Amino acid sequence: MKSFKEFPVPQLISDSHSLRQMVDSLLVENYVTMDTEFVRESTYWPELCLIQIAGSHQVYLVDALSKTIDLSLLTPLLLEPKIVKVFHAAQQDLEIFLHLFGFLPVSIFDTQIAAMVAGFGNQIGYDSLIESLLNHKVDKSYRFSDWSIRPLTKAQQDYAVADVTYLWSAFPILYEKLRLDNRLSWVASEMELLSNPDFYLPPIEKICKKLGAKIRNGRSLACLSYLIQWREEKAQKVNIPRHHFIRDESLIAIAVALPDTVKTLEKIRGINRDFANGQDGQSVLEIIKKTKEIDSESLPTPFIYKNPVEKPSEALVSLLKVMLLAKCEIYKVAPKLVASSKDIEKIALGYRDLEIFTGWRHEVFGKDAIDLCEGKLMISVQDKTLKFVKV
Structure with a gap:
């Protein structure tokens, strides 16, 4: 078993004075490891329950x-650029900080993404990464614990602490591997995405495409777009999951039927009388009225997914997927981090304005993918491994 740092008993932080002292003690660190525990089953925004932070000498449970x-006292630590904030699978943690403070921590490092760059597979879990780097098994039995209940049990505290203490020992090992492989710049480019607040905006456009896929009427599609935006804003305001407020199926039915009275709105599946007769029902009817006033030339074009011209060659897609796997074996990097299935299809269709053709991805896969599509590269088998030969 590889050695890892032993930490003293965790310090529980439950008041502002102790939090200020904790921050002051951590401002001398080169890096800290962080994690959060939260609940989100019945709210739009995650309800933050616990923050775990480990430095070189102490681990804290906030x-x-x-x-x-006053959690805003964490600001000096979160915004100190000289201190790297190490997370594993950081997206939800960072979303919480952005909502809570209005900013993202600076100098972040996500070990899950870094591990994908380092060749540990697609979206490796924390327990698997720790076992790989430290040869230690982490107990994840409290993963779905209710973190809003107080007091926390000893078992919950031990679980929470383990999420940052082993990470503290694993980070320098992973960092050194990336340094020796000259891949720190690859990780840095991925961290730029996580450091952009726009990355955490609600996926309105994605939801519109998903729900509007079968709508062939431009006016109904416009109405659906307005309804989706309205639902998102309403769900955020009252802090409930969007589907608890009004389901996707009901939005689609409203957009297709375009009811113009309370009585006709009541007939939509999933819409009850109280909703239809209340302020929310009135808001829906106003959206429909606004939609009906849009002139025909300004209506959106329905989404079309089964255009024969846009259907890629299945054989070429298969070849590109084989190449992706082979190149990722050579470079020891996770295929999902390099290109998605949609990327592969777009490459086969001739798209060249893709992220895959920039930065390190272009070196690993992009340039050879273009050559394969243009007949300048062929795939052969030699000694039971794939080889790429320039034509």
Whole structure:
């Protein structure tokens, strides 16, 4: 078993004075490891319950639900560029900080993404990464614990601590591997995406495409777009999941039927009388009225996915997928980090304005993918491995 740092008993932080002292003690660190525990089953925004932070000498459990703590005191630590904030699978943690503080921590490092760059596979879990780097098994039995209940049990505290203490020992090992492989710049480019607040915006356009896929009427599609935006804003305001407020099926039915009275709105599946007669029903009817006033030339064009001209060659797609796997074996990088299935299809269709043709991805896969599509490269088998031969 590889050695990892032993930490003292975790320090529980539940008041502002202790939090200020904790931050002051951590401002001398080169890096800290961080994680959060939260619940989100019945809310739009995650309800932050606990923040775990480990430095070189101490590990802390910050009670985010305490009535006597001001979490904004974390700001100096979160915004100190000289201190790397190490997370594993950071997206949800960072989304919480962005919503809570209005900014993202600076100098972040996501070990899940870094591990994909380093060749540990697609979206490797924390327990698997720790076992690979430290040869230690992490108990994940409390992964779905209710972190809003107080007091926290000893088992919950031990679980929470393990999420940052082993990470503290694993980070320098992973970092050194990336340095020796000259891949720190690859990770840095991925961290730029996580550091962009726009990355965490609600996927309105994606939802519109998903729900509007079968709508062939431009006016109904416009109405659906307005309804989706309205639902998102309403769900955020009252802090409930979007589907708890009004389901996708009901939005589609409203957009197709375009009811113009409370009585006709009531007949939509999933819409009850209280909703139709209340302020929300009135808002829906106003959206429909606005939609009906749009002139025909300004209506959106329905989404078309089964255009024969846009259907890629299945054989070429298969060849590109084989090449992706082979190149990722050579470079020891996770295929999902390099290109998605949609990327492969777009490459086969001739698209060249893709992220795959920039930065390190172009070196690993992009340039050879173009050559394969243009008949300048062929694939052969030699000694039971794939080889790429320039034509």
